[in-house]
Amino acid sequence: SRGNGEATAASLAPVSGAGPMGPGVEVRAYQRVDDPSFNILQAWHEVEMILDPGDFRIDGDETIHSLTAKVHWRNDAEHTASIAPVSGNEITPDADVLAVGIFTARPNNLWLESTADTLRVRLGDLDDDADDLLYEISRAAVFDGVAADGGSPRSYVHMLPDEPVAPGEEPCGGEALQDIHYPSDWWLSHLTRSADIACDGSGTMTVTMEYRDGTSFTRTITWDGQGAGTVTENRADGTVVAGAFDENTGDYALVTTYPAGHDPVSRDRHGTALEGSVEAWEIVEWQDAHPDTTYFTAVENGDETTATGYRVDGDLREDFTLTHDTDGNASGEWSRNDGAAGEFALEMLEGGGTHLTFAASDQAADGSPSITGEIFYAPDGSGTGTVTFTQYGNSVTYTVTFGPDGTGTLDDSAGNTIPL
Numbered sequence: 001s002r003g004n005g006e007a008t009a010a011s012l013a014p015v016s017g018a019g020p021m022g023p024g025v026e027v028r029a030y031q032r033v034d035d036p037s038f039n040i041l042q043a044w045h046e047v048e049m050i051l052d053p054g055d056f057r058i059d060g061d062e063t064i065h066s067l068t069a070k071v072h073w074r075n076d077a078e079h080t081a082s083i084a085p086v087s088g089n090e091i092t093p094d095a096d097v098l099a100v101g102i103f104t105a106r107p108n109n110l111w112l113e114s115t116a117d118t119l120r121v122r123l124g125d126l127d128d129d130a131d132d133l134l135y136e137i138s139r140a141a142v143f144d145g146v147a148a149d150g151g152s153p154r155s156y157v158h159m160l161p162d163e164p165v166a167p168g169e170e171p172c173g174g175e176a177l178q179d180i181h182y183p184s185d186w187w188l189s190h191l192t193r194s195a196d197i198a199c200d201g202s203g204t205m206t207v208t209m210e211y212r213d214g215t216s217f218t219r220t221i222t223w224d225g226q227g228a229g230t231v232t233e234n235r236a237d238g239t240v241v242a243g244a245f246d247e248n249t250g251d252y253a254l255v256t257t258y259p260a261g262h263d264p265v266s267r268d269r270h271g272t273a274l275e276g277s278v279e280a281w282e283i284v285e286w287q288d289a290h291p292d293t294t295y296f297t298a299v300e301n302g303d304e305t306t307a308t309g310y311r312v313d314g315d316l317r318e319d320f321t322l323t324h325d326t327d328g329n330a331s332g333e334w335s336r337n338d339g340a341a342g343e344f345a346l347e348m349l350e351g352g353g354t355h356l357t358f359a360a361s362d363q364a365a366d367g368s369p370s371i372t373g374e375i376f377y378a379p380d381g382s383g384t385g386t387v388t389f390t391q392y393g394n395s396v397t398y399t400v401t402f403g404p405d406g407t408g409t410l411d412d413s414a415g416n417t418i419p420l
Contacts, residue, residue, distance in 0.1 A: 005037075006036055015050060022054075025053070028050055030049075048068045049066070065084070075108075077104060079101065080100075082099070100116065112143055119134065119136070134161070137158070139157045148182070148189035155181075156180075159176045160176075162198065175195070175196050193205075229245055251272050252269075266285045277298065278297065281296075308320065308321045317337040330344075339364050340364065345357050355376055373387040384400065386400065398411060
């Protein structure tokens with residue numbers, strides 16, 4: 001005891017409670033310190049070691065069987081750390097060992113009850129940290145409240161490497177799991193994520209979410225380690241997604257099938273994406289059995305990239321072409337099978353300015369409206385030009401002005417101003 005209130009108690013005795021201590025005899029070494037002066041937040045801490053002391057006349061022949069350390073704080077939180085062999089009763093260089101840390105939160109903690117960290121390791125030579133090997137690791141946490149399954153809200157994370165991991169190394173593969181049970185009043189009640197990755201690069205990842213209304217969502221991704229893989233989804237509303245990809249060929253496909261009664265019925269996306277070129281389709285199938293099709297392709301040729309495509313929506317078809325280069329010049333055309341069309345060109349000027357021209361018309365609309373325009377932009381973003389609207393054979397030309405902040409106006413010859 002000390003005058004500051006610190007009190008220490010220690011003992012060394014056979015585990016059996018009687019008899020001499022020596023080689024082959026399990027001995028319990030114990031120490032407890034109450035009101036430790038070096039840590040005013042602790043109420044007490046204790047350490048217990050079970051060991052075979054060997055010959056007391058020989059230093060270094062003792063064998064540790066287990067070690068436990070416990071800290072109790074003044075707010076009644078507590079942490080216990082222990083080390084013990086997985087099998088047998090001795091911690092030897094070739095024995096697997098469980099290292100466990102358990103934290104119990106203070107009683108008035110409003111969200112956490114406890115956590116438990118577990119490592120399965122091989123310590124090797126106790127004097128050499130470099131030969132340690134990690135075989136398995138996990139963490140469990142328990143929270144206050146009630147989960148949807150009637151237990152406590154809780155989480156669990158576990159990792160099992162394919163091969164033991166030495167200090168400073170990373171696993172080449174293995175299994176990983178995350179499992180979470182949420183409070184009963186949450187929309188999401190249960191989440192599971194799992195991964196199984198082989199050292200050859202192949203693997204599978206799955207996520208499952210269970211909701212309070214009894215529905216669920218599942219996604220599984222698999223890959224072969226050579227660049228190819230598949231993905232499947234089962235969504236809460238009954239939608240099913242199935243896809244595949246191959247990085248070697250650039251091919252991909254993704255088919256979404258909607259639940260009964262849904263319109264559209266399905267959506268098929270597929271194509272090829274390689275360096276310098278992309279080709280893609282989207283086909284939407286409707287309940288009346290008609291498909292809507294969208295096609296897009298882009299090709300990079302030197303400093304210029306050209307994109308073309310079309311969209312078919314029932315009886316309506318739209319086509320477009322878009323070209324741009326690394327200098328910033330761009331042009332494009334658009335047309336529709338009912339006669340509507342449009343085009344533009346953007347030219348980069350010396351000094352940082354730009355020159356924009358555009359035109360569009362819709363001959364099938366009332367009055368066959370059309371518009372043409374030409375605008376010059378300064379490097380600061382300001383600009384000026386003209387825009388001409390024509391409908392029912394009548395044309396009006398406006399002067400268009402833009403400020404550096406993007407605000408603009410249209411002014412006609414009659415003195416009318418329209419803010420943009």
